[in-house]
Amino acid sequence: xFVVQINYSxxxxxxxxxxxxxxxxxxxxxxxxxxxxWKIWIDAPxxxxxxxxxxxxxxxxxxxxxxxxxxxxxxASPDVENLDARIFAVRDRMIAITRAPVPGLAAIAQAxx
Numbered sequence: 032x033f034v035v036q037i038n039y040s041x042x043x044x045x046x047x048x049x050x051x052x053x054x055x056x057x058x059x060x061x062x063x064x065x066x067x068x069w070k071i072w073i074d075a076p077x078x079x080x081x082x083x084x085x086x087x088x089x090x091x092x093x094x095x096x097x098x099x100x101x102x103x104x105x106x107a108s109p110d111v112e113n114l115d116a117r118i119f120a121v122r123d124r125m126i127a128i129t130r131a132p133v134p135g136l137a138a139i140a141q142a143x144x
Contacts, residue, residue, distance in 0.1 A: 032121040032133065033093040038073075038082035039105065039114040046079065060101065066092030068134060080113075086121075086133065093118045 041049050053072075061070050064085075071084040087093040096102065097116055105111050126133055 032068075032123065033087045033090050034119045034121055035085040035087065035093045035096060035116065036082065036119065037085075037102070037105070037114070037116045038080060039111050041079050041081060041110055042112055043110050044079075049079070049081070064096055064099075064101070067096065069132075090118065090120075 058072075061067060066087045066089060068086040068088065070086075072081075073083060074081045085093070085096065087096065097118070102116060105114060121133070123133075
């Protein structure tokens with residue numbers, strides 16, 4: 032499994048203005064991303080920094096997401112700066128032990144007991 036982490040700062044908007052962008056339709060677009068198992072939306076409470084953590088089954092899916100239209104829109108937006116996007120491999124055994132909410136890890140966790 033692979034995690035994509037994207038962080039960026041927003042500009043040209045107040046926190047309240049930025050919050051209006053979080054709509055159900057914005058979230059639903061991620062349901063169509065090939066291979067995406069889940070996304071966690073993250074916000075820095077005291078600064079204009081936001082992002083997401085995404086879980087993919089394969090590196091190819093993670094790379095395709097970063098090369099796809101959603102991330103391209105972020106990169107092209109005049110309201111986004113300091114965008115940082117990275118792919119990380121997941122340590123299956125370790126996240127199973129610490130009970131990460133990842134599908135398919137129950138067998139690994141039982142073996143670790």
